[in-house]
Amino acid sequence: MAISRVFLTPLIVACALFMENMDATVIATSLPAMALDMGENPIALKLAMTSYLVGLAVFIPISGWMADRFGARTVFRTAIGVFMFGSILCGISHTLAEFVASRFFQGMGGAMMVPVGRLVILRTVSKADLVKALSYLTIPALIGPVIGPPLGGFITTYFHWRWIFFINIPISIFGIYLANRFIPNLREEGTVPLDWIGFILSAVGCSCLMFGLASAGRHLVESDVSLIYVVIGSLSFAAYVWHAFHCEHPLLNLRLLSIPTLRMNIYGGSLFRIGIGALPFLLPLLFQLGFGLSPFQSGLLTCVSSIGAMFVKTITTYVLKRFGFRNVLIYNTLFGAASMAAFGALTAETPHIIVGALLLLGGCIRSMQFTSINAIAYADIKPYQMSQATSLTSVAQQLAIGMGVTVGGYVLQVSNRMQGHATIVSSDFWPTFITIAIIAAMALPFAWKLRPDAGEEMTGRRAS
Incomplete structure (x- = not known):
């Protein structure tokens, strides 16, 4: 039993962390080839990278609350499924708009996977074994960025860039199987209510501001539309700052x-x-x-x-x-x-x-x-x-x-x-x-x- 908690739980979370770290480095190497296929300026592909990061930023703050409310196993395996489905959508995208939307959807899954996985480790592994368990978890975080660029470059050079997203499918299926078998559906009683107003304001602020700035230069939308997004995002952020100092349990303190x-x-x-x-x-x-x-x-x-x-x-x-x-x-x-x-x-x-x-x-x-x-x-x-x-x-x-x-x-x-x-x-x-x-x-x-x-x-x- 001790082995399963100290070794198996970090291994399961490591599957998710490996995908997330490798995916982030794989795509960067393949951007020029993607741009050529989509008929876009390579600089425009910055939207694909920022949309994923915005997806992470929007949903990371509610990952802990989701796990407490619906159970860690439920949220963790659902997050892997969302990440896998987002990877499939990325692999079949033919336009920049489709690809950006798919990357944001993929980021939603990534935002839930690793934080919830860490939470499972912290709640199931004893303090005496915690350092050992977390050391197992950090291995894929180090390996992913090392093998990601050459792997993405190899696939793009000798096969096709779409396959860099399809390789997430078997890893995701394996992770879901292990989660179903070994991760307990932990819940936390007496959680504070979710700050829905703060979540909406921060989500609109992050999404609109980053999209407006990233699309500057007439990428995907016209310049005046980009400016509108920047204004909406800035106002939402300002409203969140006011809200955070007047809310008992703000989303971001x-x-x-x-x-x-x-x-x-x-x-x-x-x-x-x-x-x-x-x-x-x-x-x-x-x-x-x-x-x-x-x-x-x-x-x-x-x-x-x-x-x-x-x-x-x-x-x-x-x-x-x-x-x-x-x-x-x-x-x-x-x-x-x-x-x-x-x-x-x-x-x-x-x-x-x-x-x-x-x-x-x-x-x-x-x-x-x-x-x-x-x-x-x-x-x-x-x-x-x-x-x-x-x-x-x-x-x-x-x-x-x-x-x-x-x-x-x-x-x-x-x-x-x-x-x-x-x-x-x-x-x-x-x-x-x-x-x-x-x-x-x-x-x-x-x-x-x-x-x-x-x-x-x-x-x-x-x-x-």
Whole structure:
């Protein structure tokens, strides 16, 4: 019985996490081929990436309430089914509008899968075995981004991009089977009522604002329609902020932003994530459209950064204990921004060994930064605030990454038009990398404001 709880439960959740992580990296490598098939500008495919992230941001906050209300097993297996059906819809899409809608639907399933799965682990595994169980869960999170780009590139180069979505079908069926067999249908009694008004306001705000910004440049809708969406989204967000401070149990508790360490995660972390979030969209376009590489070659290059990320995870705890959160976040923000700007200096003649080294270094920096930002968020959070803090940070993370794709795509489009190029060429990219590097560097003041002893209880370090 102990084996089934400590090993089988994380394995089941890992099926969902593997699909979600691999799917996010697979699609980026295949964007130019998708755009060609759909007769669209490759930059327009940023809508496909942002729509998925918006689906996550909208539905993640209610995943815990859904599990408590309807049962963890019911919600978890339904979420896998929704993700699988969304994958099928993506695979049979023929227009950009169909593909964007399918990705949003797929994001609805992804928003429920992993948070509910983590909840099952936390409630079924004893504290003594929790670290071991969560370590099993993190394995697919590390493997997915490594094999995703080359797998997507291989399928796109030698088969067809549609198959990258169909491979989710057998994994989903296996996950549903295991969930039916081994996951208990846990419920929580006495849950607070769902903040329906907050959910509607945040959903409209996220969806309209991100769609309006991502469609700027006459992608899918005209510019005036995009502006209308931006206005509606902004007003909905403003209404939610007012609502959140006047509601007893808000969907996203904005009062937590009074905690400095969490504020660093939300504000500073989001700025850095905007810069990093643009890279999975920009790099495959640079390598394929700018340098003329095949999707498979592009995937092999981009997966190098994930290898660097895996390596750094093994030394992050030591680095944080040695130097402290504040110092790591200050210097790593500068290094991260510099590595983003450096991509703008790459040309088709740059040796692949240098490109790979830059990607490896960037992956190391990104991993260190994300681990530090994610950890510092909970440094001063009380146990009863943990669920609310998790929802707030998860939504901010998805929106920031989506905003990175949006900003990167928009600046690339402006650069392309200002330089008068009929198609996307390598010289269009350097202004984009400089822009996202500047945005990432804007996280520096938030790191600077941290106390020298911030998060010391988490690392066991005592600040001098």
